[in-house]
Amino acid sequence: QVQLVESGGGLVQPGGSLRLSCAASGSIFSPNTMGWYRQAPGKQRELVAIMSSAGNTNYADSVKDRFTISRDNAKNTVDLQMNRLKPEDTAVYYCRLVIGNGMGYWGKGTLVTVSS
Secondary structure: OOEEEEEOOEEEOOOOOEEEEEEEEOOOOOOEEEEEEEEOOOOOOEEEEEEEOOOOEEEOOOOOOOEEEEEEOOOOEEEEEEOOOOHHHOEEEEEEEEEOOOOEEEOOOEEEEEOO
């Protein structure tokens, strides 16, 4: 059984920074992709940033040059450094793991609120 646990959400002022972390446990095989999605109130869940175990990344256009994804394959962790946050970044952020055979897992989410 795979579990994903997120941490690091909270309230931050516009222009500020937050770092999200996600730790995966259980039977995790490579290759895989770990990353972050978000869902704002009244909107669909969307990709924020993902990173493969080989190091390939994909970012949403709206976060490029502001957010940076990183991961530690040995520890099965993935982080998201979020800089220059905007009110429109407010959402529940979900960690996602997809294993090479197509099995996907979600964390429970962590709330990020960007407000003055």
